[in-house]
Amino acid sequence: MKKVLSIVIIAGFIAAMVSCHKNTDAPAGATKLVLPATTARYYNETTQYSNPSINEKATLGRVLFYDGHLSLNNAISCASCHKQELGFADNIRFSTGYEGRLTGRNSQSIANLSGQDTFFSNNFIANPSTPLFWDGRETSVKNLINRPITNHIEMGIADASVLPGKLSALPFYPPLFAKAYDGDSTITSDRISECVTAFLISIQAHNTKLDKYLAGDNTALNSMELQGMKLFTDKYNCEGCHRVMSGQYFMSGFIDIGLDENYTDIGNGAVTKNTSDYGKFAVPSLRNIALTAPYMHDGRFKTLDDVLNHYSHGIQNSPNLNEVLRDYSTNQPRTMNITESDKKMLIAFLNSLTDYNMVSDPKFSNPFKTN
Ligand code: HEC
Ligand code: HEC
Numbered sequence: 001m002k003k004v005l006s007i008v009i010i011a012g013f014i015a016a017m018v019s020c021h022k023n024t025d026a027p028a029g030a031t032k033l034v035l036p037a038t039t040a041r042y043y044n045e046t047t048q049y050s051n052p053s054i055n056e057k058a059t060l061g062r063v064l065f066y067d068g069h070l071s072l073n074n075a076i077s078c079a080s081c082h083k084q085e086l087g088f089a090d091n092i093r094f095s096t097g098y099e100g101r102l103t104g105r106n107s108q109s110i111a112n113l114s115g116q117d118t119f120f121s122n123n124f125i126a127n128p129s130t131p132l133f134w135d136g137r138e139t140s141v142k143n144l145i146n147r148p149i150t151n152h153i154e155m156g157i158a159d160a161s162v163l164p165g166k167l168s169a170l171p172f173y174p175p176l177f178a179k180a181y182d183g184d185s186t187i188t189s190d191r192i193s194e195c196v197t198a199f200l201i202s203i204q205a206h207n208t209k210l211d212k213y214l215a216g217d218n219t220a221l222n223s224m225e226l227q228g229m230k231l232f233t234d235k236y237n238c239e240g241c242h243r244v245m246s247g248q249y250f251m252s253g254f255i256d257i258g259l260d261e262n263y264t265d266i267g268n269g270a271v272t273k274n275t276s277d278y279g280k281f282a283v284p285s286l287r288n289i290a291l292t293a294p295y296m297h298d299g300r301f302k303t304l305d306d307v308l309n310h311y312s313h314g315i316q317n318s319p320n321l322n323e324v325l326r327d328y329s330t331n332q333p334r335t336m337n338i339t340e341s342d343k344k345m346l347i348a349f350l351n352s353l354t355d356y357n358m359v360s361d362p363k364f365s366n367p368f369k370t371n
Contacts, residue, residue: 146160
Protein backbone atom coordinates (compact mmCIF):
# COMPACT_ATOMS: atom_id res chain seq x y z
CA MET A 1 0.00 0.00 0.00
CA LYS A 2 2.71 2.38 1.04
CA LYS A 3 4.66 1.52 -2.10
CA VAL A 4 1.70 2.21 -4.38
CA LEU A 5 1.15 5.56 -2.72
CA SER A 6 4.74 6.63 -3.19
CA ILE A 7 4.63 5.60 -6.85
CA VAL A 8 1.55 7.77 -7.32
CA ILE A 9 3.30 10.66 -5.64
CA ILE A 10 6.38 10.25 -7.79
CA ALA A 11 4.24 10.01 -10.94
CA GLY A 12 2.47 13.20 -9.92
CA PHE A 13 5.78 14.89 -9.27
CA ILE A 14 7.12 13.93 -12.69
CA ALA A 15 3.90 15.10 -14.35
CA ALA A 16 4.23 18.41 -12.53
CA MET A 17 7.82 18.79 -13.67
CA VAL A 18 6.92 18.00 -17.28
CA SER A 19 4.06 20.47 -17.30
CA CYS A 20 6.31 23.06 -15.72
CA HIS A 21 8.80 22.64 -18.53
CA LYS A 22 6.03 22.79 -21.09
CA ASN A 23 5.08 26.03 -19.48
CA THR A 24 8.42 27.65 -20.08
CA ASP A 25 8.83 26.16 -23.53
CA ALA A 26 5.34 26.78 -24.85
CA PRO A 27 4.53 29.99 -26.69
CA ALA A 28 3.65 32.54 -24.04
CA GLY A 29 0.23 33.03 -25.69
CA ALA A 30 -0.91 29.74 -24.19
CA THR A 31 -0.09 30.91 -20.70
CA LYS A 32 -1.13 33.62 -18.31
CA LEU A 33 1.18 35.93 -16.41
CA VAL A 34 0.59 35.80 -12.66
CA LEU A 35 2.55 38.18 -10.43
CA PRO A 36 2.07 38.80 -6.70
CA ALA A 37 -0.09 41.78 -5.74
CA THR A 38 2.76 43.37 -3.84
CA THR A 39 6.18 43.56 -5.44
CA ALA A 40 8.44 40.77 -4.22
CA ARG A 41 11.60 41.84 -2.43
CA TYR A 42 14.67 40.89 -4.40
CA TYR A 43 16.85 43.54 -2.80
CA ASN A 44 16.80 45.65 0.28
CA GLU A 45 16.37 48.97 -1.48
CA THR A 46 17.47 51.15 1.37
CA THR A 47 20.65 49.39 2.36
CA GLN A 48 21.85 47.80 -0.87
CA TYR A 49 21.10 50.20 -3.67
CA SER A 50 20.44 53.63 -4.84
CA ASN A 51 19.09 52.20 -8.09
CA PRO A 52 15.45 53.33 -8.15
CA SER A 53 12.73 50.68 -8.34
CA ILE A 54 15.29 47.87 -8.30
CA ASN A 55 12.65 45.39 -7.08
CA GLU A 56 10.26 46.34 -9.88
CA LYS A 57 13.15 45.91 -12.32
CA ALA A 58 13.95 42.45 -10.96
CA THR A 59 10.24 41.53 -11.13
CA LEU A 60 10.19 42.51 -14.80
CA GLY A 61 13.47 40.65 -15.28
CA ARG A 62 11.82 37.52 -13.94
CA VAL A 63 9.06 37.82 -16.54
CA LEU A 64 11.62 38.31 -19.33
CA PHE A 65 13.70 35.38 -18.08
CA TYR A 66 10.74 33.01 -18.39
CA ASP A 67 9.29 34.48 -21.59
CA GLY A 68 9.75 32.52 -24.83
CA HIS A 69 9.16 35.75 -26.78
CA LEU A 70 12.81 36.57 -26.20
CA SER A 71 13.62 33.94 -28.83
CA LEU A 72 13.00 34.17 -32.56
CA ASN A 73 10.39 31.40 -32.66
CA ASN A 74 8.85 32.28 -29.27
CA ALA A 75 9.68 28.82 -27.97
CA ILE A 76 12.92 29.18 -26.01
CA SER A 77 13.28 31.19 -22.83
CA CYS A 78 16.32 31.60 -20.62
CA ALA A 79 14.63 29.12 -18.29
CA SER A 80 14.60 26.44 -20.98
CA CYS A 81 18.25 25.85 -20.10
CA HIS A 82 18.56 27.48 -16.67
CA LYS A 83 16.01 25.67 -14.52
CA GLN A 84 15.32 26.80 -10.99
CA GLU A 85 14.85 23.29 -9.58
CA LEU A 86 18.27 22.38 -11.00
CA GLY A 87 20.10 25.29 -9.38
CA PHE A 88 19.45 27.25 -12.61
CA ALA A 89 21.48 24.78 -14.68
CA ASP A 90 20.24 21.99 -16.95
CA ASN A 91 20.29 18.24 -16.44
CA ILE A 92 21.50 17.25 -19.88
CA ARG A 93 24.93 17.47 -21.45
CA PHE A 94 23.98 20.01 -24.12
CA SER A 95 20.72 21.93 -23.99
CA THR A 96 18.33 22.35 -26.87
CA GLY A 97 17.91 25.87 -28.12
CA TYR A 98 16.32 27.57 -31.11
CA GLU A 99 15.19 25.09 -33.80
CA GLY A 100 16.68 22.15 -31.96
CA ARG A 101 20.22 23.52 -32.06
CA LEU A 102 22.34 22.13 -29.28
CA THR A 103 24.52 24.31 -27.11
CA GLY A 104 28.24 23.80 -27.53
CA ARG A 105 28.80 23.48 -23.80
CA ASN A 106 27.01 22.42 -20.63
CA SER A 107 24.57 24.98 -19.20
CA GLN A 108 25.99 26.87 -16.24
CA SER A 109 24.29 27.48 -12.94
CA ILE A 110 23.63 31.19 -12.86
CA ALA A 111 23.11 31.53 -9.12
CA ASN A 112 25.64 33.70 -7.28
CA LEU A 113 27.00 35.07 -10.51
CA SER A 114 30.62 35.90 -10.20
CA GLY A 115 31.31 39.51 -9.44
CA GLN A 116 29.37 39.42 -6.21
CA ASP A 117 32.17 41.49 -4.73
CA THR A 118 30.87 44.45 -6.67
CA PHE A 119 27.30 43.26 -6.22
CA PHE A 120 26.65 45.32 -3.14
CA SER A 121 27.87 48.53 -4.66
CA ASN A 122 25.34 51.06 -5.84
CA ASN A 123 26.10 50.86 -9.50
CA PHE A 124 26.34 47.09 -9.84
CA ILE A 125 24.38 47.06 -13.04
CA ALA A 126 26.86 49.35 -14.74
CA ASN A 127 29.77 47.49 -13.25
CA PRO A 128 31.32 44.77 -15.37
CA SER A 129 31.70 41.61 -13.35
CA THR A 130 34.44 39.02 -13.55
CA PRO A 131 34.66 36.84 -16.67
CA LEU A 132 31.55 34.94 -17.63
CA PHE A 133 30.86 31.72 -19.54
CA TRP A 134 33.08 28.66 -19.33
CA ASP A 135 35.73 30.40 -21.43
CA GLY A 136 35.43 33.95 -20.09
CA ARG A 137 34.44 35.48 -23.42
CA GLU A 138 32.19 38.03 -21.73
CA THR A 139 32.77 40.14 -18.64
CA SER A 140 29.54 42.02 -18.14
CA VAL A 141 26.20 40.38 -17.42
CA LYS A 142 24.44 43.30 -19.01
CA ASN A 143 26.35 42.93 -22.27
CA LEU A 144 25.86 39.20 -22.18
CA ILE A 145 22.16 39.72 -22.61
CA ASN A 146 22.59 42.51 -25.16
CA ARG A 147 24.87 40.60 -27.47
CA PRO A 148 23.02 37.42 -28.23
CA ILE A 149 24.64 36.72 -31.56
CA THR A 150 28.17 36.45 -30.28
CA ASN A 151 27.33 35.18 -26.86
CA HIS A 152 24.07 33.34 -26.65
CA ILE A 153 23.08 32.16 -30.10
CA GLU A 154 20.73 29.59 -28.64
CA MET A 155 17.74 31.90 -28.82
CA GLY A 156 17.98 32.67 -32.52
CA ILE A 157 17.92 36.43 -32.07
CA ALA A 158 20.69 37.80 -34.25
CA ASP A 159 19.97 41.44 -33.51
CA ALA A 160 18.86 42.41 -30.02
CA SER A 161 17.41 45.69 -31.30
CA VAL A 162 14.38 43.83 -32.69
CA LEU A 163 13.27 42.83 -29.20
CA PRO A 164 11.83 46.15 -27.95
CA GLY A 165 9.37 46.33 -30.87
CA LYS A 166 8.41 42.72 -30.41
CA LEU A 167 7.81 43.03 -26.67
CA SER A 168 5.86 46.31 -27.01
CA ALA A 169 3.17 44.36 -28.83
CA LEU A 170 2.55 42.17 -25.77
CA PRO A 171 -0.02 43.81 -23.50
CA PHE A 172 1.65 42.99 -20.18
CA TYR A 173 5.01 44.62 -20.90
CA PRO A 174 4.30 48.38 -21.15
CA PRO A 175 2.75 48.53 -17.65
CA LEU A 176 5.65 46.52 -16.21
CA PHE A 177 8.20 48.87 -17.81
CA ALA A 178 6.23 51.87 -16.54
CA LYS A 179 6.43 50.46 -13.00
CA ALA A 180 10.17 49.88 -13.27
CA TYR A 181 10.97 53.25 -14.89
CA ASP A 182 9.03 55.89 -13.05
CA GLY A 183 5.94 55.80 -15.25
CA ASP A 184 7.83 55.66 -18.55
CA SER A 185 6.72 52.57 -20.48
CA THR A 186 9.32 52.87 -23.27
CA ILE A 187 10.97 49.53 -24.03
CA THR A 188 14.64 49.64 -25.03
CA SER A 189 17.34 46.98 -25.35
CA ASP A 190 19.19 48.65 -22.54
CA ARG A 191 16.23 48.45 -20.21
CA ILE A 192 15.60 44.82 -21.13
CA SER A 193 19.14 43.90 -20.19
CA GLU A 194 19.13 46.02 -17.05
CA CYS A 195 16.01 44.23 -15.80
CA VAL A 196 17.19 40.73 -16.70
CA THR A 197 20.48 41.58 -14.96
CA ALA A 198 18.67 42.81 -11.85
CA PHE A 199 16.82 39.49 -11.72
CA LEU A 200 19.91 37.37 -12.41
CA ILE A 201 22.05 39.02 -9.78
CA SER A 202 19.28 38.65 -7.21
CA ILE A 203 19.49 34.86 -7.54
CA GLN A 204 21.74 34.19 -4.60
CA ALA A 205 22.20 30.97 -2.67
CA HIS A 206 23.51 31.70 0.79
CA ASN A 207 21.44 29.31 2.81
CA THR A 208 23.41 26.10 2.65
CA LYS A 209 24.44 23.89 5.56
CA LEU A 210 28.02 25.06 5.06
CA ASP A 211 26.93 28.72 5.22
CA LYS A 212 25.23 27.99 8.54
CA TYR A 213 28.32 26.23 9.82
CA LEU A 214 30.58 29.09 8.77
CA ALA A 215 28.21 31.54 10.46
CA GLY A 216 28.90 29.77 13.76
CA ASP A 217 26.33 26.98 13.94
CA ASN A 218 28.57 24.05 14.86
CA THR A 219 25.76 21.53 14.52
CA ALA A 220 24.96 22.45 10.90
CA LEU A 221 27.29 19.80 9.46
CA ASN A 222 27.20 16.15 10.55
CA SER A 223 30.37 14.17 11.13
CA MET A 224 30.52 12.75 7.57
CA GLU A 225 30.18 16.25 6.12
CA LEU A 226 32.80 17.62 8.50
CA GLN A 227 35.25 14.90 7.56
CA GLY A 228 34.50 15.60 3.89
CA MET A 229 35.22 19.26 4.53
CA LYS A 230 38.65 18.44 5.94
CA LEU A 231 39.45 16.22 2.96
CA PHE A 232 38.29 18.99 0.62
CA THR A 233 40.41 21.67 2.25
CA ASP A 234 43.48 19.72 3.42
CA LYS A 235 44.21 16.29 2.04
CA TYR A 236 43.06 16.86 -1.55
CA ASN A 237 43.22 20.66 -1.55
CA CYS A 238 40.17 21.13 -3.73
CA GLU A 239 39.83 24.43 -1.87
CA GLY A 240 42.97 25.63 -3.65
CA CYS A 241 40.78 26.24 -6.70
CA HIS A 242 37.16 25.98 -5.50
CA ARG A 243 37.23 28.57 -2.72
CA VAL A 244 34.23 27.26 -0.88
CA MET A 245 35.36 28.05 2.65
CA SER A 246 35.93 31.72 1.93
CA GLY A 247 32.37 31.95 0.68
CA GLN A 248 33.70 33.08 -2.67
CA TYR A 249 33.24 29.70 -4.33
CA PHE A 250 35.29 30.45 -7.39
CA MET A 251 38.76 31.57 -8.22
CA SER A 252 39.48 34.02 -10.94
CA GLY A 253 41.52 32.73 -13.79
CA PHE A 254 41.16 29.74 -16.07
CA ILE A 255 42.51 26.29 -15.48
CA ASP A 256 43.23 23.11 -17.40
CA ILE A 257 42.43 20.13 -15.20
CA GLY A 258 43.63 17.52 -17.67
CA LEU A 259 40.36 16.25 -19.03
CA ASP A 260 41.93 15.33 -22.40
CA GLU A 261 45.46 14.92 -23.60
CA ASN A 262 44.46 16.54 -26.90
CA TYR A 263 42.04 19.44 -26.67
CA THR A 264 38.74 19.23 -28.52
CA ASP A 265 37.61 22.60 -27.10
CA ILE A 266 40.37 25.16 -26.51
CA GLY A 267 38.23 27.17 -24.07
CA ASN A 268 39.84 30.38 -22.87
CA GLY A 269 42.52 30.00 -25.55
CA ALA A 270 39.97 31.03 -28.18
CA VAL A 271 39.43 34.26 -26.24
CA THR A 272 43.05 35.22 -25.55
CA LYS A 273 44.51 33.55 -28.69
CA ASN A 274 47.45 32.32 -26.58
CA THR A 275 48.33 28.65 -26.94
CA SER A 276 49.25 28.72 -23.23
CA ASP A 277 45.53 29.24 -22.49
CA TYR A 278 44.29 26.34 -24.60
CA GLY A 279 42.11 23.88 -22.70
CA LYS A 280 41.60 26.27 -19.79
CA PHE A 281 38.13 26.82 -18.36
CA ALA A 282 36.60 28.87 -15.54
CA VAL A 283 36.65 27.28 -12.09
CA PRO A 284 32.97 26.53 -11.53
CA SER A 285 31.15 27.47 -8.36
CA LEU A 286 30.30 24.35 -6.40
CA ARG A 287 27.15 25.87 -4.90
CA ASN A 288 24.18 23.62 -5.54
CA ILE A 289 26.56 21.14 -7.15
CA ALA A 290 24.28 18.26 -6.09
CA LEU A 291 21.62 19.67 -8.44
CA THR A 292 23.67 20.68 -11.46
CA ALA A 293 24.79 17.36 -13.01
CA PRO A 294 26.14 16.56 -15.54
CA TYR A 295 29.54 18.10 -14.84
CA MET A 296 32.41 19.93 -16.57
CA HIS A 297 32.22 22.39 -19.48
CA ASP A 298 31.06 19.59 -21.77
CA GLY A 299 28.93 17.75 -19.25
CA ARG A 300 31.02 14.60 -19.70
CA PHE A 301 30.58 13.32 -16.13
CA LYS A 302 27.15 12.16 -15.03
CA THR A 303 27.80 11.96 -11.29
CA LEU A 304 30.01 13.41 -8.57
CA ASP A 305 31.51 9.96 -8.28
CA ASP A 306 32.68 10.24 -11.92
CA VAL A 307 34.18 13.67 -11.13
CA LEU A 308 36.11 12.24 -8.18
CA ASN A 309 37.35 9.36 -10.32
CA HIS A 310 38.82 11.95 -12.67
CA TYR A 311 40.75 13.65 -9.86
CA SER A 312 41.63 10.29 -8.34
CA HIS A 313 43.24 8.61 -11.33
CA GLY A 314 41.92 10.14 -14.56
CA ILE A 315 43.98 13.32 -14.97
CA GLN A 316 45.53 13.41 -18.45
CA ASN A 317 48.90 14.82 -19.41
CA SER A 318 47.50 17.80 -21.31
CA PRO A 319 49.88 20.57 -22.44
CA ASN A 320 48.57 23.23 -20.04
CA LEU A 321 47.70 21.00 -17.09
CA ASN A 322 47.76 23.08 -13.91
CA GLU A 323 50.89 22.52 -11.83
CA VAL A 324 48.82 21.73 -8.74
CA LEU A 325 47.57 18.68 -10.61
CA ARG A 326 51.09 17.54 -11.50
CA ASP A 327 53.39 15.46 -9.37
CA TYR A 328 56.33 17.69 -8.37
CA SER A 329 58.97 15.01 -8.64
CA THR A 330 57.93 13.28 -11.86
CA ASN A 331 56.09 16.16 -13.58
CA GLN A 332 53.45 13.56 -14.52
CA PRO A 333 49.72 14.08 -13.85
CA ARG A 334 48.91 13.58 -10.20
CA THR A 335 47.02 10.52 -9.07
CA MET A 336 45.18 11.39 -5.87
CA ASN A 337 44.03 7.79 -5.34
CA ILE A 338 40.92 8.89 -3.48
CA THR A 339 39.68 5.95 -1.42
CA GLU A 340 36.04 4.83 -1.54
CA SER A 341 35.42 6.03 2.01
CA ASP A 342 37.03 9.41 1.29
CA LYS A 343 34.80 9.69 -1.79
CA LYS A 344 31.70 9.14 0.34
CA MET A 345 32.75 11.88 2.73
CA LEU A 346 33.69 14.30 -0.03
CA ILE A 347 30.34 13.74 -1.70
CA ALA A 348 28.51 14.24 1.62
CA PHE A 349 30.33 17.57 1.95
CA LEU A 350 29.54 18.57 -1.65
CA ASN A 351 25.89 17.79 -0.96
CA SER A 352 25.96 20.22 1.96
CA LEU A 353 26.46 23.09 -0.50
CA THR A 354 22.83 23.06 -1.65
CA ASP A 355 20.46 25.91 -0.90
CA TYR A 356 16.99 24.37 -0.99
CA ASN A 357 15.32 27.72 -0.29
CA MET A 358 16.68 29.22 -3.47
CA VAL A 359 15.48 26.37 -5.65
CA SER A 360 11.94 26.62 -4.31
CA ASP A 361 11.66 30.38 -3.76
CA PRO A 362 8.48 31.57 -5.57
CA LYS A 363 10.06 34.91 -6.51
CA PHE A 364 12.52 33.07 -8.75
CA SER A 365 9.89 30.76 -10.26
CA ASN A 366 8.05 30.81 -13.57
CA PRO A 367 5.39 33.55 -13.43
CA PHE A 368 3.58 32.18 -16.51
CA LYS A 369 0.84 29.75 -15.54
CA THR A 370 -1.17 27.63 -17.95
CA ASN A 371 -4.82 28.61 -18.07
C1 HEC B 1 19.57 26.82 -25.20
C2 HEC B 1 20.08 26.91 -23.85
C3 HEC B 1 20.28 28.27 -23.21
C4 HEC B 1 19.44 29.35 -23.22
C5 HEC B 1 18.11 29.50 -23.92
C6 HEC B 1 20.06 30.35 -22.39
N1 HEC B 1 21.24 29.88 -21.88
FE1 HEC B 1 22.50 30.88 -20.64
N2 HEC B 1 23.88 29.43 -20.86
C7 HEC B 1 23.71 28.27 -21.58
C8 HEC B 1 24.98 27.59 -21.73
C9 HEC B 1 25.22 26.28 -22.48
C10 HEC B 1 25.95 28.39 -21.05
C11 HEC B 1 27.45 28.16 -21.02
C12 HEC B 1 27.93 28.62 -22.40
C13 HEC B 1 29.40 28.66 -22.59
O1 HEC B 1 30.15 28.80 -21.63
O2 HEC B 1 29.83 28.61 -23.75
C14 HEC B 1 25.21 29.54 -20.50
C15 HEC B 1 25.78 30.54 -19.74
C16 HEC B 1 25.07 31.61 -19.18
C17 HEC B 1 25.62 32.60 -18.27
C18 HEC B 1 27.05 32.68 -17.76
C19 HEC B 1 27.14 32.12 -16.35
C20 HEC B 1 28.52 32.21 -15.74
O3 HEC B 1 28.68 31.80 -14.59
O4 HEC B 1 29.46 32.67 -16.39
C21 HEC B 1 24.61 33.47 -17.96
C22 HEC B 1 24.67 34.68 -17.02
C23 HEC B 1 23.45 33.05 -18.70
N3 HEC B 1 23.75 31.90 -19.42
C24 HEC B 1 22.22 33.69 -18.68
C25 HEC B 1 21.21 33.44 -19.61
C26 HEC B 1 20.08 34.33 -19.86
C27 HEC B 1 19.81 35.63 -19.12
C28 HEC B 1 19.34 33.76 -20.85
C29 HEC B 1 18.10 34.33 -21.52
C30 HEC B 1 18.28 35.63 -22.15
C31 HEC B 1 20.00 32.50 -21.20
N4 HEC B 1 21.12 32.35 -20.44
C32 HEC B 1 19.51 31.60 -22.15
C33 HEC B 1 22.52 27.81 -22.11
C34 HEC B 1 21.43 28.63 -22.37
C1 HEC C 1 43.82 23.26 -9.99
C2 HEC C 1 42.46 23.71 -9.76
C3 HEC C 1 41.43 22.69 -9.32
C4 HEC C 1 41.52 21.77 -8.29
C5 HEC C 1 42.71 21.52 -7.37
C6 HEC C 1 40.25 21.09 -8.24
N1 HEC C 1 39.41 21.58 -9.19
FE1 HEC C 1 37.53 20.94 -9.53
N2 HEC C 1 37.43 22.09 -11.22
C7 HEC C 1 38.41 22.97 -11.64
C8 HEC C 1 38.07 23.47 -12.96
C9 HEC C 1 38.85 24.48 -13.79
C10 HEC C 1 36.87 22.82 -13.33
C11 HEC C 1 36.12 22.96 -14.66
C12 HEC C 1 36.90 22.19 -15.71
C13 HEC C 1 36.24 22.08 -17.07
O1 HEC C 1 35.03 21.98 -17.18
O2 HEC C 1 37.00 22.05 -18.06
C14 HEC C 1 36.48 21.98 -12.19
C15 HEC C 1 35.31 21.22 -12.12
C16 HEC C 1 34.88 20.57 -10.99
C17 HEC C 1 33.56 20.02 -10.80
C18 HEC C 1 32.42 20.10 -11.81
C19 HEC C 1 31.66 21.41 -11.65
C20 HEC C 1 30.58 21.66 -12.66
O3 HEC C 1 29.78 22.58 -12.43
O4 HEC C 1 30.52 21.00 -13.70
C21 HEC C 1 33.51 19.49 -9.54
C22 HEC C 1 32.32 18.81 -8.87
C23 HEC C 1 34.82 19.66 -8.96
N3 HEC C 1 35.62 20.32 -9.86
C24 HEC C 1 35.18 19.22 -7.70
C25 HEC C 1 36.52 19.21 -7.26
C26 HEC C 1 36.98 18.45 -6.12
C27 HEC C 1 36.11 17.61 -5.22
C28 HEC C 1 38.33 18.67 -6.03
C29 HEC C 1 39.32 18.05 -5.06
C30 HEC C 1 39.41 16.61 -5.14
C31 HEC C 1 38.70 19.59 -7.11
N4 HEC C 1 37.57 19.87 -7.83
C32 HEC C 1 39.94 20.08 -7.32
C33 HEC C 1 39.55 23.30 -10.93
C34 HEC C 1 40.08 22.56 -9.88
